[in-house]
Amino acid sequence: MIRSLLCLGVAALAAVLLALALGSVTIPPLGLLDVIQGEGTALHRTLLWDLRLPRTLAAFATGGLLAVAGALMQVLLRNPLADPYVLGLSGGAAVGALLAMLAGMGTLLISGSAFAGAMLATVLVFGLAHGTGSWTPSRLLLTGVVVAAGWGAVITLMLAITPSYKLPGMLYWLMGDVSYARTPWPPLIVLALSIVLVLPLARNLNVLARGPMQAAALGVSVRPLEWTIYILASLLTATAVTTAGSIGFVGLIVPHMLRLVLGNDQRIILPACALAGGTLLVLADTLARTVIAPEQLPVGVITALLGVPTFLYLLHRSR
Amino acid sequence: MSKLRTRDLVINVPGRPDGYALNMDIEPGQTWGVLGPNGAGKTTLLHTLAGLLPARSGRVMLNDTPLAQLKRRDIARQVGLVFQERQDSFPATVMETALIGRHPWLSPWESEQADDQGRAQQALALLDVDHLSNRLLNTLSGGERQRVAIATLMTQNPSAWLLDEPTNHLDLHHQVRVMRLLRKQANNGKTIFMCLHDLNLAARWCSHVLLLYTNGDACWGPADSMLKSSALEKLYNQKLITVEADGAPVFVPVSS
Numbered sequence A: 001m002i003r004s005l006l007c008l009g010v011a012a013l014a015a016v017l018l019a020l021a022l023g024s025v026t027i028p029p030l031g032l033l034d035v036i037q038g039e040g041t042a043l044h045r046t047l048l049w050d051l052r053l054p055r056t057l058a059a060f061a062t063g064g065l066l067a068v069a070g071a072l073m074q075v076l077l078r079n080p081l082a083d084p085y086v087l088g089l090s091g092g093a094a095v096g097a098l099l100a101m102l103a104g105m106g107t108l109l110i111s112g113s114a115f116a117g118a119m120l121a122t123v124l125v126f127g128l129a130h131g132t133g134s135w136t137p138s139r140l141l142l143t144g145v146v147v148a149a150g151w152g153a154v155i156t157l158m159l160a161i162t163p164s165y166k167l168p169g170m171l172y173w174l175m176g177d178v179s180y181a182r183t184p185w186p187p188l189i190v191l192a193l194s195i196v197l198v199l200p201l202a203r204n205l206n207v208l209a210r211g212p213m214q215a216a217a218l219g220v221s222v223r224p225l226e227w228t229i230y231i232l233a234s235l236l237t238a239t240a241v242t243t244a245g246s247i248g249f250v251g252l253i254v255p256h257m258l259r260l261v262l263g264n265d266q267r268i269i270l271p272a273c274a275l276a277g278g279t280l281l282v283l284a285d286t287l288a289r290t291v292i293a294p295e296q297l298p299v300g301v302i303t304a305l306l307g308v309p310t311f312l313y314l315l316h317r318s319r
Numbered sequence B: 001m002s003k004l005r006t007r008d009l010v011i012n013v014p015g016r017p018d019g020y021a022l023n024m025d026i027e028p029g030q031t032w033g034v035l036g037p038n039g040a041g042k043t044t045l046l047h048t049l050a051g052l053l054p055a056r057s058g059r060v061m062l063n064d065t066p067l068a069q070l071k072r073r074d075i076a077r078q079v080g081l082v083f084q085e086r087q088d089s090f091p092a093t094v095m096e097t098a099l100i101g102r103h104p105w106l107s108p109w110e111s112e113q114a115d116d117q118g119r120a121q122q123a124l125a126l127l128d129v130d131h132l133s134n135r136l137l138n139t140l141s142g143g144e145r146q147r148v149a150i151a152t153l154m155t156q157n158p159s160a161w162l163l164d165e166p167t168n169h170l171d172l173h174h175q176v177r178v179m180r181l182l183r184k185q186a187n188n189g190k191t192i193f194m195c196l197h198d199l200n201l202a203a204r205w206c207s208h209v210l211l212l213y214t215n216g217d218a219c220w221g222p223a224d225s226m227l228k229s230s231a232l233e234k235l236y237n238q239k240l241i242t243v244e245a246d247g248a249p250v251f252v253p254v255s256s
Helices: A002-021 A029-036 A042-077 A089-102 A107-130 A137-160 A164-175 A185-208 A212-217 A222-244 A250-262 A266-290 A299-318 B042-049 B072-078 B094-105 B114-126 B142-156 B172-187 B199-205 B229-236
Strands: B004-010 B031-035 B057-062 B079-082 B160-164 B191-195 B208-212 B218-222 B240-245 B248-253
Touching: A002 A029, A002 A042, A002 A266, A029 A042, A042 A137, A042 A185, A042 A222, A042 A250, A042 A266, A089 A107, A089 A137, A089 A164, A089 A222, A107 A137, A107 A222, A137 A164, A164 A299, A185 A212, A185 A222, A185 A266, A185 B094, A212 A222, A250 A266, A250 A299, A266 A299, B004 B042, B031 B042, B031 B172, B031 B199, B042 B079, B042 B160, B042 B191, B072 B079, B072 B094, B079 B142, B094 B114, B094 B142, B114 B142, B142 B160, B142 B172, B160 B172, B172 B191, B172 B199, B199 B248, B208 B229, B229 B240
Parallel strands: B031 B191, B031 B208, B079 B160, B160 B191
Antiparallel strands: B004 B057, B208 B218, B240 B248
């Protein structure tokens, strides 16, 4: 099992190197080595250190955050098809971000507004689902789906009344775009901290996946654990959305694919999600930058186009 | 060794009057069977004894300490439960399932060691499902899954075993095998408390019996004093014929 994590780690490193080398100007492997050693041409150095490395790291962190958040939500709701996006988190974030864009605010305020929107959506869904005190997965899921539909309507309304010159930026944000990332450090730090925090809980999550009663009978304090997971997954999603807009499918597909291959031990799945989610988004972002270079595609389109067929194939093969 | 005692316990069956409060002493070495019609509150009682449901009034004591004052983890080391219904939303193998029984015994950073693996392997063998240990749970038959659930409890190794209809889905041979296993565990000092629908299994293997009526009435005591056909006919609202076979009474429902 450690070996599969090592493999994923090597794959992640390879993906990062590929992302650093490829782009509108391709840096050959030797050039890459030169730049890492502090030599190389000024162009290569600028490309690597100022442009590609921050963007690649941001993509890696975002992908990792989304995949881990997805895996946590799936255990919480005991539904392998749950996803932070299904619960309306991205909708709230999108409304926040679009409001900031409509008001003509800068990137930092857009990020802040998106984060606030995601957290508002979390509180809203949780508050509504909690309602009379019973908090069942199906109720949480349904509340999330309905609230997400509500956010969708608000987004459409906002797009309809927006002056057309502002529309492209908004659409790119809605489809997810890593070029919004200013610095990769906040999401990277959040990702690393969350893995450290969640690993000692991983065996509890294995038991929780068997249902809350069984978990309680095996000594798990179910309610505090569920709260922790919900808040953590929300924070991870909010951080990811704030970094790179709303990117779908990573949180759904990466944990599911890993489960089909590695089984459902969260002690393996959670770190594997961080690595594989990061790798997937780095590759998707590299494609998005290069496929019609110098033009760029929103990375969310790529993750959906890559993710959906892969998911269907794995599902088809598994039974 | 764990002693479970109920003091003026009224279980919380929604919309039912309080009925008769339970004052049972469930001792190590005893094998209890709970009999009653559908909806009498057998499962609710089991969950209340495990501390998973709050009682309407009264207390459950585990070795002189009220259950409500104990941490979940400490309860799980002493009291284990086989549920009647199980969720398996995610695929898991038989071995992984048995190993979650070790959960209350491991600290957050610990993982299962060879000793834990050995216990799980041994439990699976005793329940005759060791040859399935790499199979996915959702590919097993109902009876095989039931045996895996009992093996999981055995791997957990609490001193009090609560079982909700442990012979559900089992073929005749495995019903007897499971009942013998439970009786043997009781002889080794475990406390066994289970819900049953089969009067004859209760008559054969239980040392004590609790009769739970739909209206909340209850009576309990040594099995031979409880298993009287008049009481059982009233319990199930069903006429019975009693015959004797293999040293135990056998109850057969009258067809008319």
